[in-house]
Amino acid sequence: MIVIDLFTGAGGLSEGFHEEGYKIVAQIEKEKWACETLKTRLIYHFLNKNNDLELYFEFLRKSFNYKTLDQDRMIIFKKYPELKEKIDYEILNRKFGNPANDREATSSSDIIKEIYASLKYNNATSVDLIIGGPPCQVYSVIGRSRLKEAANRDSRNYLFYYYLNIVKEFEPKAFVFENVPGILTAKDRLIFSVIQEEFDNIGYTILSGNDHEHKNNIIDFSDYGVFQRRKRVVLFGFKKELNYTYPDFSRFTEYWNEEKNTRNIIGDLPSLSPGEGEDLKLIEYPFQNNSELSEYQKKMRENSMGIMNHKARAVRDHDRMIYRIAIEYSNQGIQLKYNELPNDLKTHQNEESFLDRFKVHNWNEIPHTIVAHIAKDGHYNIHPDIKQARSLTVREVARIQSFPDNYKFEGPRTAQFLQVGNAVPPIMSRVIAKAVKHILTSP
Structure with a gap:
């Protein structure tokens, strides 16, 4: 299944999807060093697939100064020159926004062109799934208390529109939108109402869980195998005509024969x-x-x-x-x-x-x-x-x-x-990936 990952961060959410066999053709992230982490992780997965982890370990032993990272990677690119091209297509260090107002921003239309280029590079003609979650500072209770009234004016409230634009353009079967519980209550619940309405307008249903009362759909990742108390919301959207149900994460919980301490x-x-x-x-x-x-x-x-x-x-x-x-x-x-x-x-x-x-x-x-x-x-x-x-x-x-x-x-x-x-724990992303795959592949 072909996946686009938006607001990727260091790749915690995409890690589980990669492990479950999804093909991630594009990861879009604005922070430079997070993108460098994504590149190193892509190198790991590529070398692991090619049974050449010893080369990865050699790179790790030699790469201990972030200022020489590009030079350090040359020992890998000399042996696998195609890997550098793969990285250039699939990891996009881009910031969503309006270039007219923000010199560091890239327009949605330009990012869309780059994603199409990556699809072509990967011999893919369509996208099955989009994953990710816009930065959550203004949605979180802690973030809102710090920002106070500025939270209501913060442009990050509306980053989901860029997510919406990508969904509208590539028309995946479904999407996964992970965020903090505060997204359900931000701006007196207006933000989430707007999110639902906007996705409805482009033909998608979006669910916060199985309960009609959204606050009851907040989940603690520790219930699914993560060794950490971490309450989050996992929104699941899909084309209306597919009539999917919300993923059953409990079915794919990872169990441990020891205390989570x-x-x-x-x-x-x-x-x-x-x-x-x-x-x-x-x-x-x-x-x-x-x-x-x-x-x-x-x-x-x-x-x-x-x-x-x-x-x-x-x-x-x-x-x-x-x-x-x-x-x-x-x-x-x-x-x-x-x-x-x-x-x-x-x-x-x-x-x-x-x-x-x-x-x-x-x-x-x-x-x-x-x-x-x-x-x-x-x-x-x-x-x-x-x-x-x-x-x-x-x-x-x-x-x-x-x-x-x-x-x-x-x-x-x-x-x-x-x-x-800022990351999604890979254990939880693996649980999400399995549950979503069960839905997308069921007859």
């Missing part, structure tokens, strides 16, 4: 003090007997020679003292409140607004939701080991998001954090 996710990764580790350099796994690894850790290590993106942020002594207190509280099953800190550790006068500023991923609990704010600071994502007393690394949050260890996030560390925080 932080220890089983990251307990095997190298210990780090603040500032230690490597951003992009490949690090060998610490020696461990296979029997010591959790089922989840074994899954994350498949087709991997080690880990990348595992460098701890530097932490001020002041914050590290707070981290230790937060970890001690967490070990007693208590969430530290900001107003409970000693006065000499408080830096904010408005204590009420910062009550949950510091939060630990307890060893024995399921992790809380990873969000893009982790690119700014790690206070809400503290490692549970009091000896390390630091925030989580990119690799650790990638593990929580269910990205395998061979998934390399390119660019500076801030860009890496942003990519992981």
Whole structure:
């Protein structure tokens, strides 16, 4: 089945569809480093298909400076020159918008031309499915509280129109639109009503789930095999005449013979003090007997020679003292409140607004939701080991998001954090891909 992925980010949603045999002919993403991550992932899948992962590992061993990434990839392109052409057609670093108002933007018509070029390159004549989700800051409750009235004027409220334009042009059988629950209530529910109406006008039904009350269709990805509390909305649209039903995700839930807790996710990764580790350099796994690894850790290590993106942020002594207190509280099953800190550790006068500023991923609990704010600071994502007393690394949050260890996030560390925080967990994307395939291929 032929797929277009819009607002792709680092590729979490497309990863599951790729694993399930869909052919993704175009991935459109505005952020440069996310696109570089997509290119590296495309290289991985290409080399894996060609039984040449050793070349991928050689690339990983040599590619540890994002400033020399293009040169580092030449060892691959020299052997597979066709791969560079494939990347150029299928990964489009484009920002949807009006070029007259935004010099960085590309018009829908120009992006559509590039997608047609990729279809031709892939010998495809039609599109079966479109996936993706416009940036969700203004839809999310947190985002709306930060932006306040500006949220109602934010142009990102209307990015779904570009999604709509692509659906209208390529007329897929169906589309998948993943987003935060706030999309159902944004602008006093007007945004979602408009989305439904606009898709209805071009001949598509859009469902938020099986319940007529949309708020009851919010799902927690942890119920489907993801090792993380993550509440989201998965909208499913289809041509009216096909009369599809909403996908049954529960039928394809991934089950684990162990607790979904932080220890089983990251307990095997190298210990780090603040500032230690490597951003992009490949690090060998610490020696461990296979029997010591959790089922989840074994899954994350498949087709991997080690880990990348595992460098701890530097932490001020002041914050590290707070981290230790937060970890001690967490070990007693208590969430530290900001107003409970000693006065000499408080830096904010408005204590009420910062009550949950510091939060630990307890060893024995399921992790809380990873969000893009982790690119700014790690206070809400503290490692549970009091000896390390630091925030989580990119690799650790990638593990929580269910990205395998061979998934390399390119660019500076801030860009890496942003990519992981915004992503759809690949485990959930695999569940979605299977459920959608069942619908699209059923007689």
